[in-house]
Amino acid sequence: MTDNRAIAFILVTLVLDAMGIGLILPVMPDLLAQIEGVSISRAAIWGGVLTTTFAVMQVIFGPIIGSLSDRFGRRPVLLVSVAVMCVDYLVMSVAGTIWLLFATRIVGGITAATQSTATAYIADIAPPEKKAQYFGMVGAAFGIGFVLGPVIGGLLAEWGTRAPFVAAAGLAGLNFLWGLFVLPETVTHRMRRPFSLARANPVSAFRKLAQVPGVARLLVLAFFYEFAFIVYPAIWAYFTKERFDWQPGMVGASLAAFGIAIALVQGGLIRVILKRLGDRGTIIFGFVFNFGAFIFLAFVANPWVALAFTPISALGAVVTPTLQGLLSRAISNDRQGELQGVISSVRSMAQILSPLAMTQIFWLATSGGGAHLPGAPFLLSAALMVLCMAVFLGGHRPQGQS
Numbered sequence: 313m314t315d316n317r318a319i320a321f322i323l324v325t326l327v328l329d330a331m332g333i334g335l336i337l338p339v340m341p342d343l344l345a346q347i348e349g350v351s352i353s354r355a356a357i358w359g360g361v362l363t364t365t366f367a368v369m370q371v372i373f374g375p376i377i378g379s380l381s382d383r384f385g386r387r388p389v390l391l392v393s394v395a396v397m398c399v400d401y402l403v404m405s406v407a408g409t410i411w412l413l414f415a416t417r418i419v420g421g422i423t424a425a426t427q428s429t430a431t432a433y434i435a436d437i438a439p440p441e442k443k444a445q446y447f448g449m450v451g452a453a454f455g456i457g458f459v460l461g462p463v464i465g466g467l468l469a470e471w472g473t474r475a476p477f478v479a480a481a482g483l484a485g486l487n488f489l490w491g492l493f494v495l496p497e498t499v500t501h502r503m504r505r506p507f508s509l510a511r512a513n514p515v516s517a518f519r520k521l522a523q524v525p526g527v528a529r530l531l532v533l534a535f536f537y538e539f540a541f542i543v544y545p546a547i548w549a550y551f552t553k554e555r556f557d558w559q560p561g562m563v564g565a566s567l568a569a570f571g572i573a574i575a576l577v578q579g580g581l582i583r584v585i586l587k588r589l590g591d592r593g594t595i596i597f598g599f600v601f602n603f604g605a606f607i608f609l610a611f612v613a614n615p616w617v618a619l620a621f622t623p624i625s626a627l628g629a630v631v632t633p634t635l636q637g638l639l640s641r642a643i644s645n646d647r648q649g650e651l652q653g654v655i656s657s658v659r660s661m662a663q664i665l666s667p668l669a670m671t672q673i674f675w676l677a678t679s680g681g682g683a684h685l686p687g688a689p690f691l692l693s694a695a696l697m698v699l700c701m702a703v704f705l706g707g708h709r710p711q712g713q714s
């Protein structure tokens with residue numbers, strides 16, 4: 313029987329992972345200005361570099377930690393991750409230089425790489441026919457974290473740019489203590505696999521999994537889709553401040569609306585859409601909707617219209633859990649940790665490249681060298697939706713696709 317307390321712990325852990333991203337977004341422009349004394353355009357560049365540092369660690373350590381969980385179990389990997397997360401937030405609360413912020417992003421990226429272990433835990437307990445729905449719960453947890461992070465970051469920023477990190481450290485510490493008592497192990501002796509550095513290498517792991525028919529194309533698709541969707545966390549704070557002169561509280565409120573909508577879409581509405589459209593139709597719907605949303609945001613000029621549209625734009629978030637469900641059904645149970653590690657690395661590779669590209673485009677479009685278009689990064693994301701559609705429709709359907 314499924315242990316609801318264990319599922320709750322996994323979801324709370326994923327919420328905290330997402331909070332780690334959302335917490336810093338509303339305060340990042342002011343925090344970087346405080347530490348480095350730079351303009352908003354230049355702060356966006358520094359923010360992109362910090363985000364990339366975080367993602368590089370996820371790429372490197374995603375398959376390693378996923379494979380470690382296949383060998384030693386999900387429980388110890390998850391508990392150690394949450395404990396280190398707590399310490400990392402505490403260090404961020406006192407960081408006074410850009411280099412110490414880099415160090416915290418390195419440790420935070422390693423810690424967040426255990427998202428692969430958390431999703432592998434869900435894969436362990438999810439019936440095959442309900443994997444997309446269960447991964448929708450994972451997406452909902454991220455959505456909630458994306459709500460709480462900006463809300464806490466925006467509200468507590470009134471007490472200083474460091475206050476949000478102290479609060480996050482306290483939450484992570486409490487979650488660690490809770491997990492000690494409620495988290496059982498799901499990796500049985502039959503499922504346990506020996507750890508192999510060769511298999512844990514991101515490139516090697518990708519190559520081995522890509523031998524399964526249809527998997528390589530879905531992983532490539534996951535990369536391009538993630539690259540496009542990262543436009544929201546990568547430039548939203550800078551975009552809204554430049555175009556609408558929003559303060560941290562308003563940025564947090566808009567991101568909260570977006571996160572609530574993602575939680576509702578991936579936690580509930582996706583079931584209705586999957587039932588009506590199937591896997592294939594749901595993914596196509598997501599691509600088409602995102603294309604329109606990105607074009608709209610690129611040119612929106614009214615701040616209240618932008619705020620009202622923010623939660624609507626989350627409808628496109630049905631793509632990620634549907635793709636994860638297709639991939640999980642195509643791979644055997646004893647390789648779920650490895651698979652989730654590779655998915656984490658693929659998405660993290662997008663998180664390395666996308667913030668750099670998006671913030672550079674934002675800087676070029678706002679630095680005074682030509683047309684002033686803060687929404688220019690959304691145009692790149694719209695073009696990538698066209699590419700994703702071409703990749704998805706080209707080739708054979710993978711195993712398990714309906």
